[in-house]
Amino acid sequence: MRSEEEVREQYEFLKEExxxxxxxxxxxxxxxxxxxxxxxxxxxxEHM
Structure with missing residues (x-):
């Protein structure tokens, strides 16, 4: 499982892309x- 930080980084990257x-x-x-x-x-x- 990926860490929250890794997922957030990917999410931000995709938003920019x-x-x-x-x-x-x-x-x-x-x-x-x-x-x-x-x-x-x-x-x-994960935050619920």
Whole structure:
């Protein structure tokens, strides 16, 4: 299992990547959006 810090780093990285101009391709954007959402769920569940 990854540490909370590792998950948070990945989450922040993905947020920045999704905001960049290079990630405007629809398929890539959708893939990263799903991955970002999954990481967010992991973070929320660990803090409940």
């Amino acid at each position: 999704l905001a960049s101009e290079e990630m405007r391709h629809r398929g890539v954007e959708e893939l990263f959006t799903h991955y970002k959402r999954a990481l967010g769920w992991v973070l929320e569940e």
